[in-house]
Amino acid sequence: MPLSANGQRRFFARTSRLVGLSFLGASFFALALDVPANLDLLTVTVPFYGAMAAGFTIIGRTRSLAWTATVLLAGSVTIVLLGIDALGPGVGSTVSASLILGSGALPALVICNLDGALRISTLATGAALALGATIVSTWGVLPPLQSVLSFAVGWSLLAGVTMWLSVTISRALARIARLGRAHLAERHATETEAQRRQGARLMHDTVLATLTLLAHSGVGVRRDALRAQASEDARLLRQLRLGGTPMPRSSGAYTLEATETSDLGHTLESVKQRFDRMGLTVSWHGAGRLLLPSDVLDAFLLSLGECLENVRRHSGVGDAEVTITQDDTTVRAMVTDAGVGFDLEHVDAARLGLAESVVARIKEVGGRTRLFSAPGSGTTVVLEVPKL
Structure with missing residues (x-):
């Protein structure tokens, strides 16, 4: 000082x-x-x-x-x-x-x-x-x-x-004093950028996802599921207009109430229910109840949800497999589909769904993402997050 x-x-x-x-x-x-x-x-x-x-x-x-x-x-x-x-x-x-x-x-x-x-x-x-x-x-x-x-x-x-x-x-x-002012300005800019990125992720995971469904006339999704999703997005936008700061609760869903620690086995159920409503058949394997810090759990589940959303939108198949495993230090989720696949070298690095809603989220909590795919051979995404 x-x-x-x-x-x-x-x-x-x-x-x-x-x-x-x-x-x-x-x-x-x-x-x-x-x-x-x-x-x-x-x-x-x-x-x-x-x-x-x-x-x-x-x-x-x-x-x-x-x-x-x-x-x-x-x-x-x-x-x-x-x-x-x-x-x-x-x-x-x-x-x-x-x-x-x-x-x-x-x-x-x-x-x-x-x-x-x-x-x-x-x-x-x-x-x-x-x-x-x-x-x-x-x-x-x-x-x-x-x-x-x-x-x-x-x-x-x-x-x-x-x-x-x-x-x-x-x-x-x-x-x-000058260094302090410069540090404060840099910190403010960093926080502003983080808020911008969070806002972009939020819009991508909620409103843009719903608008995409509407643009395709809700093909493959029941009317009641689409209506419920739109209602949830409208509630979130009203809260944002009133000055609330959204906290991610599960893939495609946000809340203004932060939690200290969440039960993965319980929260994972909301991800399952969401994609059941969306018409994607997911086979779940592996660990059931796991405890993770709130910020790590949020990143893990939101990235997992985005991987399943990509399967639903782009793979050309209606089913996927999710295997969750753990050891003393790490929780892993492997999302696999047998769809059309793609060439990794031709993926646009600026695509928000991949770069921000999956890779960046996992990296920010100290984890890593691995992606395996080839045209005609399906896609596998491995998400790894630390327990501490």
């Missing part, structure tokens, strides 16, 4: 805490290197180091401006205290501790305080105090120009890194 404005502020606050505590520890370590010479100085400055450590810890969670001011003030006082013993025996360690504190630890506050006028003015005031304290504490040991240069490099470097990070993160967020 991309960083929000609050997320960026938290990131900078935690970075400020990490950098500040690191340099603060380095400053204290430099002072503690010469414990015998700096014992009294350590005793005096430990509370200030503790206050600064607590301040950086709190700033890392809350970005507290009050604690920012406190750390700047405590740091400036500590630098002055370190300068009291600048000409003593531990001069090297005290000067190092002063420079690390003024040029490393205190500038870490820049990282989380460049997003407001009050914060910037607080930083500027604290930086001026720290600079003055640094010059005083190193006076007589280092040239003032060297102290100022060290101080300026530390503050400028962290300010520059902070601004670079801010710009880089803003650009990255802009790119992420």
Whole structure:
């Protein structure tokens, strides 16, 4: 998930805490290197180091401006205290501790305080105090120009890194936002295409099938069966006009009620009854009761129904055989007829009945379709769908 404005502020606050505590520890370590010479100085400055450590810890969670001011003030006082013993025996360690504190630890506050006028003015005031304290504490040991240069490099470097990070993160967020919009547009287009394909399949399996029967004067189909089919199509079209989203229930029949899991043995009966009404004699073999997830079952039965519809329309015979088998992972249906057959190489890949209502449906649920046919030798279609 991309960083929000609050997320960026938290990131900078935690970075400020990490950098500040690191340099603060380095400053204290430099002072503690010469414990015998700096014992009294350590005793005096430990509370200030503790206050600064607590301040950086709190700033890392809350970005507290009050604690920012406190750390700047405590740091400036500590630098002055370190300068009291600048000409003593531990001069090297005290000067190092002063420079690390003024040029490393205190500038870490820049990282989380460049997003407001009050914060910037607080930083500027604290930086001026720290600079003055640094010059005083190193006076007589280092040239003032060297102290100022060290101080300026530390503050400028962290300010520059902070601004670079801010710009880089803003650009990255802009790119992420553009990618998100592009992904959303692609997803919308994909969903629209899926709905279009579903609508095309629905029309092919219901209304177009009925219109085809009417165009052939209902040859081979009883009047009552044709009337029932037309009535079912009319009901579906009314529901669609009212904004319903159709869910396939069985081949040639849709419902607006989705189901979680269906009983194949029960639902298969509706496919049998439909083609009995249509005048196609189907011999059923194999497994009876099988359980499949709803979407897999829908694809399986609708594809099976379309295969039988193709037999009824195109094979030139009035009977077919359906064999359903299963193993631990797969359910298979083999639809066979002894009709006229056809040349597989000359099948139009754009034919909706084959490409969409059978092959595409089965593929979308992780299954596969195999087709065997030759002119004069009938046709066999094998449908395979996964159980899980």
